[in-house]
Amino acid sequence: MEDLSEKRPWILMPAFTADQFLLHMISLGEPEEVTLVGVFGDRGRGSRQDVELPLHRDGEYSARKAAEAGLPFDKQVDIVGLYCIRESSTITSLAWGSESLDINLKQGQALIFDNNLCLHGRKGEVGDRILLRVWVKRR
Numbered sequence: 001m002e003d004l005s006e007k008r009p010w011i012l013m014p015a016f017t018a019d020q021f022l023l024h025m026i027s028l029g030e031p032e033e034v035t036l037v038g039v040f041g042d043r044g045r046g047s048r049q050d051v052e053l054p055l056h057r058d059g060e061y062s063a064r065k066a067a068e069a070g071l072p073f074d075k076q077v078d079i080v081g082l083y084c085i086r087e088s089s090t091i092t093s094l095a096w097g098s099e100s101l102d103i104n105l106k107q108g109q110a111l112i113f114d115n116n117l118c119l120h121g122r123k124g125e126v127g128d129r130i131l132l133r134v135w136v137k138r139r
């Protein structure tokens with residue numbers, strides 16, 4: 001895989017399997033968190049609800065919540081990988097520099113981006129979509 005760069009801080013990988021995705025992600029650095037992102041209820045975090053998410057960086061919300069509670073947040077989210085387990089019509093948005101892109105992830109595809117250089121969000125109904133999300137800290 002070509003490296004994520006300032007000019008191109010994201011990559012869309014073609015269909016492969018979830019275990020290939022996980023092995024690829026841990027080749028990029030140290031895994032900080034693995035999460036299932038989908039509609040699992042109507043309470044709690046945005047990653048578990050059917051809500052649109054404005055452009056953001058992963059980890060910032062967790063860091064803010066931890067600070068409010070006086071707790072430490074020691075995860076470093078340099079790279080985010082989103083592997084699509086089940087697709088829907090949801091659009092994933094990326095914005096970097098003065099550029100932006102909307103992607104509808106298909107089952108088996110993975111979107112991997114530099115969380116420091118890229119903002120991301122989502123639009124439309126999440127519906128049945130399930131993603132496997134991995135946060136990686138660069139070595």
Ligand SMILES: [Fe+2]
Pocket residue numbers: 056057058120
């Ligand atoms: Fe996010």
